[in-house]
Amino acid sequence: MKSPQMEKTRLDKVTVEAITALAQGIESRIEKLGKPEVSFPVRSLSNVRYDPKKGFFEIGKGRSVRALTVNTAKTFAQTLKMMALSRELVLTSDFATKRDAYYQSKNWGEAMFDEQAESDMVMDDIEAMFSVEGVSREQLRYIPDEHGGAVAGELIVNDTDLETGKVERIDCTKFGSGAYSIPSLVEHLTFETKAKFILCIETGGMFQRLQSHKFWQKTHCILVSMAGVPTRATRRFVRRLSDQHKLPVYAFVDCDPYGISNIYRTLKVGSGNAAHINRFFCVPQASFLGVTPADIVDYKLPTHPLKDVDVKRAKDALKNDPFFKIHKSWARAMEQLIKMGVRAEQQALARWGLNYVIDEYLPRKLKATAAFLP
Amino acid sequence: MKSPQMEKTRLDKVTVEAITALAQGIESRIEKLGKPEVSFPVRSLSNVRYDPKKGFFEIGKGRSVRALTVNTAKTFAQTLKMMALSRELVLTSDFATKRDAYYQSKNWGEAMFDEQAESDMVMDDIEAMFSVEGVSREQLRYIPDEHGGAVAGELIVNDTDLETGKVERIDCTKFGSGAYSIPSLVEHLTFETKAKFILCIETGGMFQRLQSHKFWQKTHCILVSMAGVPTRATRRFVRRLSDQHKLPVYAFVDCDPYGISNIYRTLKVGSGNAAHINRFFCVPQASFLGVTPADIVDYKLPTHPLKDVDVKRAKDALKNDPFFKIHKSWARAMEQLIKMGVRAEQQALARWGLNYVIDEYLPRKLKATAAFLP
Secondary structure (H helix, E strand, O other): OOOHHHHHHHHHHHHHHHHHHHHHHHHHHHHOOOOOEEEEEOOOHHHEEEEOOOOEEEEOOOEEEEEOOOOOHHHHHHHHHHHHHHHHHHHOOOOEEHHHHHHHHHHOHHHOOOOHHHHHHHHHHHHHHHHOOOOOOOOOOEEOOOOOOEEEEOOEEEEEOOOOOOEEEEEOOOOOOOEEEOOOOOOOOEEEOOOOEEEEEOOHHHHHHHHHOOHHHHHOEEEEEOOOOOOHHHHHHHHHHHHHHOOOEEEEOOEOHHHHHHHHHHHHHOOHHHHHHHHHHOOOOEEEEEOOHHHHHHOOOOOEEOOHHHHHHHHHHHHHOHHHHHOHHHHHHHHHHHHHOEEEOHHHHHHHOOOHHHHHHHHHHHOOHHHOEO | OOOHHHHHHHHHHHHHHHHHHHHHHHHHHHHOOOOOEEEEEOOOHHHEEEEOOOOEEEEOOOEEEEEOOOOOHHHHHHHHHHHHHHHHHHHOOOOEEHHHHHHHHHHOHHHOOOOHHHHHHHHHHHHHHHHOOOOOOOOOOEEOOOOOOEEEEOOEEEEEOOOOOOEEEEEOOOOOOOEEEOOOOOOOOEEEOOOOEEEEEOOHHHHHHHHHOOHHHHHOEEEEEOOOOOOHHHHHHHHHHHHHHOOOEEEEOOEOHHHHHHHHHHHHHOOHHHHHHHHHHOOOOEEEEEOOHHHHHHOOOOOEEOOHHHHHHHHHHHHHOHHHHHOHHHHHHHHHHHHHOEEEOHHHHHHHOOOHHHHHHHHHHHOOHHHOEO
16 A cells, blocks of 8 residues: 555646646647637536446536637636646645635736636636546645544544644544544545444434444444535545445435435435536445335334425436436335335434444344345 | 543532432422422523623523423423433433434333424423533433534543543544544543633634644644534533633634624523523633624725625624623624625635735734733
């Protein structure tokens, strides 16, 4: 395995080269007195492919081209300034949020952004442009304003200090009832682990239960608190960790259309309108531990009626979502849920005792991982 | 200083005694053939006092009494069952979320809750009842479903393991670009620190900048990411840490009515409709580092126009909020903001360079803490 420092250096080199190559292309075009242009992948559901073997929603071959004209001059300049800022961030080992970039532009003279919506759009363009080169926004050193989730269990995270280059070894078994909070930028992290799987948990309450009772010690795993739909940093963290150590990822969420089609589907294959970045953020190796519609029956769980919005979400998924079209077992499960007309929370297992989930439910499930929904 | 283990034992003893005393009061009343009753503080703004010397919105003397009648029999029984569950949780070193408690009730026969709204209400009653005895909901071992914020800097957290009693020493200088994620329950934590202050930060992006550049090392402080209005766990964590080590707390939030009157005001004095718990959650030692309305002028910050909802929020605060009525300097600052008609984000400082906040703004501010808004 490469050292964390080497890995960081390699990624940064790839990134700077991609930026330089793009800028040189524009320069040489200008020198030949041609109109410079940049091309972006078209970002819409119509330009999305889903191949279960690849495991995520992929961007298609559709491209749109922005040539330099009188009308596009400002945006074109802003795109180049934003690329230059990215290069500077990599070279100075720094990073910026979307907002930082917007405020930075106040020093760009006529290329200044008037609204953050404009700078966000240019950043999305750049992200899409470089995604084709295999370079993510995080590698360009633009970070989300939101943190990642919390992590506990049999994992050591190696994190290289921005300024000193010193590597900090963070042992996630040593956080007591607390946890390791995933940073906004995870590209430079490397991992040491002997864990057997990663368990991604929807609610903070359930995570706290499993963490406080050191569930990871009994089962040799890594717990991740998603707190709803996982942030970019959380998804990327799980993906990199799972890739590096060939770890299966099991999702443990509420049994309702939101838990299944928003939280789990986003974790596993990404989202439709951000297909150009799914390759970095999806976790194709994820499978669904529960709570399943069958669990509601098998474990006699207390339920709530499905709301209209739940039913609509489920029917939409069955009709339009390639994930449910391709995975027949998921389509059947979703249909079963609609027919039952109820939903169940993961904490409903507390009906049988607060720690039933630890003593009975999870061990039983983990004996038959092959039966998990895909 | 008491050892973490002793402190935990002491708190648990106080809690169990408070529960037992209340239950015995009811029992002896029944034995005298009287109607048992429980009394709760009235929870409304009309029953709130604000004394700046005490430093938080306090619950007044108004009480309502629930006597056992045919109509209240079920709720009365549920209240007692919930108290009994709390006692069991303390004795078994466990905890439960509101949802856990609701699902547990499914085994309570006729005292079962039909809706979670009912069990939430009974839990709020119990919380209010015991708050008068100085016992918080967290001491009763009912925990919020949400996590706390993230922490980094010159702090060691001592956390006692639920099951083994072993104390884990968590060094918050050793997390690289990541951080310590505050657990849902913080009552059992103790702290070692030589830091000079606690800096509570509104956005994840700004926290990440200060953490990645180890701002805490240069200034000897502890960074806390609030990510908007701080959760109960975050507020309680900051309060206990500040109390134990007599540390000043500085808030660094956006300059807008939401940042000032929701995030900061809630951190410092608590909220109006939860006055019975503010004594546990407020951080009266907090003061306001920035961004202030004056900073917008002094640092020529890029701004956004105030929205109608911002103006309404600010005017409401000036008219109805005891905090702004008592602190004239805050009323003046808020009036200035309304007059300027703009708001500024903390990240607007990036206008002067991404790390201007670290190199110039914060050091300058920290030289004149006496000038902070109260």
